[in-house]
Amino acid sequence: MAGTPRKKRTRTGPPKKRPHGNPQKAHVSGDPRKVEPATFRDWIGAARLRTLPLAFTPVLIGTGAAFVVDRQLHWLLALACLVVAVALQIGVNYANDYSDGIRGTDDHRVGPARLTASGKAKPRTVLTVALLFFAIAAAAGIAIVIRTGQWWMLAVGAVCIVAAWFYTGGKRPYGYNALGELFVFVFFGLVATLGTTYVQVGQVPQEAWFGAVGAGLLACAVLLANNLRDIDQDREAGKRTLTVLIGRRATRILFTLFVLVPFVLSSFLALFYPIAWLALMALLAGLPAILIVWTYRLPKELVVALALTSLTSVAYGAFLFWAFVG
Numbered sequence: 001m002a003g004t005p006r007k008k009r010t011r012t013g014p015p016k017k018r019p020h021g022n023p024q025k026a027h028v029s030g031d032p033r034k035v036e037p038a039t040f041r042d043w044i045g046a047a048r049l050r051t052l053p054l055a056f057t058p059v060l061i062g063t064g065a066a067f068v069v070d071r072q073l074h075w076l077l078a079l080a081c082l083v084v085a086v087a088l089q090i091g092v093n094y095a096n097d098y099s100d101g102i103r104g105t106d107d108h109r110v111g112p113a114r115l116t117a118s119g120k121a122k123p124r125t126v127l128t129v130a131l132l133f134f135a136i137a138a139a140a141g142i143a144i145v146i147r148t149g150q151w152w153m154l155a156v157g158a159v160c161i162v163a164a165w166f167y168t169g170g171k172r173p174y175g176y177n178a179l180g181e182l183f184v185f186v187f188f189g190l191v192a193t194l195g196t197t198y199v200q201v202g203q204v205p206q207e208a209w210f211g212a213v214g215a216g217l218l219a220c221a222v223l224l225a226n227n228l229r230d231i232d233q234d235r236e237a238g239k240r241t242l243t244v245l246i247g248r249r250a251t252r253i254l255f256t257l258f259v260l261v262p263f264v265l266s267s268f269l270a271l272f273y274p275i276a277w278l279a280l281m282a283l284l285a286g287l288p289a290i291l292i293v294w295t296y297r298l299p300k301e302l303v304v305a306l307a308l309t310s311l312t313s314v315a316y317g318a319f320l321f322w323a324f325v326g
């Protein structure tokens with residue numbers, strides 16, 4: 001009837017839950033939203049292929065430096081070193097996906113897909129894949145030790161795997177305390193390059209040292225580009241990277257130095273190995289990366305700078321290899 005007040009409906013069931021911002025956490029809290037499972041393309045993206053050239057650079061330089069000593073190429077040992085480097089690189093990328101994902105650091109990250117944070121893959125599955133690649137690296141490393149008889153290098157390999165895990169894993173990851181660049185320089189520069197040379201010829205000439213420093217600095221430049229891209233998210237998440245501590249301007253300066261100093265070293269090597277002058281051609285990718293780092297407006301632009309720096313690194317290693325064996 002007209003004029004009769006309508007009764008209010010009262011909710012008798014439990015209150016509806018609001019969707020959680022993070023798919024993985026939403027799944028844990030019982031949110032009914034469905035997340036599509038990770039595809040093969042998602043797994044490839046999480047391996048961060050843009051960083052894989054960094055695994056080739058020290059092996060190229062180390063193998064070339066070994067040729068300087070005995071004038072022959074040890075292809076099987078070089079290939080085994082490459083398997084170790086690539087497997088460790090992929091393993092640490094998946095380990096970072098797992099560790100950052102369960103901490104919530106990757107909830108609003110720009111760049112390649114994060115399997116754990118997106119909820120597309122179970123954390124345990126991502127961890128298992130990371131451990132699988134660490135196992136591949138360990139197996140190749142053991143094969144190298146058996147072939148060379150350098151049993152003490154088992155300890156070096158173990159330290160490499162431990163360092164790869166604790167970059168973002170464990171209760172006190174060093175990547176969260178501004179030590180990422182230091183460890184990248186040591187393990188992806190010095191250890192990878194000098195180790196490649198040593199297992200092939202049993203000694204480490206000065207060419208290997210110069211090349212190792214160059215490879216390490218370029219690897220650090222890639223990490224700086226990555227952390228500059230994520231500076232705001234890392235600061236909010238409490239991840240104290242070197243970039244978070246020193247700020248954008250100082251990071252840009254440091255990035256520029258890390259990209260250019262290796263070419264100062266290659267120019268010195270060119271006095272003795274003239275083909276090393278061609279390493280300057282790698283700046284065709286390095287200089288645009290520097291330009292992007294100084295002029296970018298959107299964080300996603302730094303993904304291009306990261307890829308260009310990785311390309312610079314592998315080109316640098318290839319030209320030094322050519323110079324040493326030419």
